[in-house]
Amino acid sequence: MSTNPATSPSFDEPPxxxxxxxxxxxxxxxSYLQMSGIPEASLVGSAHEQINHPHMPRLVVEDMWRALRAGAPWTRPIKGRxxxxxxxxxxxx
Incomplete structure (x- = not known):
């Protein structure tokens, strides 16, 4: 996952x-911790959806998981929070 430099801080490595x-x-x-602003202890073991932006269409997220579970690549810009x-x-x- 990489961030958009226009809306995110710079990172030494991609999140x-x-x-x-x-x-x-x-x-x-x-870098992922920096991007999310959430402590590692709160992230690990929890649903990844907590960093989804509320305006992110559910169909896009469903499409992503469908592709990844099928072993297919998936690349799209998405909104994070x-x-x-x-x-x-x-x-x-």
Whole structure:
């Protein structure tokens, strides 16, 4: 996952997270923590959806999971949300 430089801080490395097939976050790197604004202890073991922006169409998220569960690549820009509610642009790959 990489961020849109126009709406997010710069990172030493792209924000990355590892999820279970059910969307539970297993691990993430420091850039991902910085992007989300959520402490690692609150992220790991919880649903990845907590960083979804409320204006993100549900159909896009469903399409993403359908492709990933089928083992297909999926790349699209999506809206993310920090813990403080601020929007961040994310290109999910």
């Amino acid at each position: 990355m997270s590892l999820l279970t097939p059910n969307g539970v976050l297993e691990s993430c790197n420091p 920090r813990r403080d509610g601020e929007r961040n642009g994310v290109s999910f790959t």
